[in-house]
Amino acid sequence: MLVNLRDICAIAEQNNMAIAAFNTPSLEAVRAAIDAAEVTGYPVIIQHAECHDDITPLDVMGPAMVALAERSTAQVCVHLDHCENLSYMRRALEMGFNGAMFDGSALPYEQNVANSARAAAMCASFDCGLECELGSLGAREGDLLSDGAAATEGGSGATYTDPDQALDFVASIGLDILACSFGTVHGLYRGEPQLSFEVLDQIRDRVEVPLVMHGGSGVSDEDYRKAIDAGIRKINYYTYGVKYAGETVCDLVQARRADDPAAVVYWHDMTAAAYKRLLEDFTQVIRVFANGAEPLA
Ligand code: 13P
Numbered sequence: 001m002l003v004n005l006r007d008i009c010a011i012a013e014q015n016n017m018a019i020a021a022f023n024t025p026s027l028e029a030v031r032a033a034i035d036a037a038e039v040t041g042y043p044v045i046i047q048h049a050e051c052h053d054d055i056t057p058l059d060v061m062g063p064a065m066v067a068l069a070e071r072s073t074a075q076v077c078v079h080l081d082h083c084e085n086l087s088y089m090r091r092a093l094e095m096g097f098n099g100a101m102f103d104g105s106a107l108p109y110e111q112n113v114a115n116s117a118r119a120a121a122m123c124a125s126f127d128c129g130l131e132c133e134l135g136s137l138g139a140r141e142g143d144l145l146s147d148g149a150a151a152t153e154g155g156s157g158a159t160y161t162d163p164d165q166a167l168d169f170v171a172s173i174g175l176d177i178l179a180c181s182f183g184t185v186h187g188l189y190r191g192e193p194q195l196s197f198e199v200l201d202q203i204r205d206r207v208e209v210p211l212v213m214h215g216g217s218g219v220s221d222e223d224y225r226k227a228i229d230a231g232i233r234k235i236n237y238y239t240y241g242v243k244y245a246g247e248t249v250c251d252l253v254q255a256r257r258a259d260d261p262a263a264v265v266y267w268h269d270m271t272a273a274a275y276k277r278l279l280e281d282f283t284q285v286i287r288v289f290a291n292g293a294e295p296l297a
Helices: 005-014 027-040 058-071 086-095 109-125 163-173 197-206 221-229 239-256 267-289
Strands: 019-023 044-049 076-083 099-102 129-134 177-180 211-213 232-237
Touching: 005 019, 005 076, 005 099, 005 129, 005 177, 005 232, 019 027, 019 076, 019 267, 027 044, 027 058, 027 239, 027 267, 044 058, 044 099, 058 076, 058 086, 076 086, 086 099, 086 109, 099 109, 109 129, 109 163, 129 163, 163 177, 163 197, 177 197, 197 211, 197 221, 221 232, 221 267, 239 267
Parallel strands: 019 044, 019 232, 044 076, 076 099, 099 129, 129 177, 177 211, 211 232
Antiparallel strands: none
């Protein structure tokens, strides 16, 4: 069933947990995310990033995401991730997305506020929850490599969210949840992620809306728990899930061709193996993000 971004994050707040927000630019990923939610009994967010349009266009993926979410017994929010163009956002809202992120983090502050406020007005007319970003993670998801060790203020192009500015940002826009930068990065980590819980605590002390962790795959379970206890309610997860699925498919091809290098490997066997691996990973991730809360369904 469809649950609005605002409501799904309120569930997370009530239970001191975070909702897993999986980027799903393939049917295997959409199915795995929704099936993992049904298996575990926790809500889930499935999301399409504007920069993934060349993997699968919104016009193809969006209606499938909404239809599968509607008929699921799990609580599912269908969310637009990292949208920089309001016309693109309108297309998603018209398809039935009930969560959207406007990402003006690359813009000068005043322009980020102005454009985010326009996104808020649009979302309100569709009863859609809005996420906005302040501070920057540097690299975008889809960038292949991020240097975790350098993901400090100024490193990797990342800029930590300014806690005082966060207070003004939230009050000026009327957003529902805030994406903040405190040391995670999109993509693969080259070193250990270095999270600043001090920055996160300062943001939490100043703003009341639920907080979002981007660059959320590749982080240790211990850091996930610390971040959730510090107020993170939505964790975006993509890179490591598709990395594991890719490795599984490579292993499958290698195993089939071990005795006969010309052996045929069918595409449907690859997609089935990828789905199975994603389901396994997403199930485990959802359980970690539940942070000890009882299943809700
Ligand atoms: P990862 O690249 O760490 O999976 O983060 C995904 C993300 O934040 C999408 O918005």
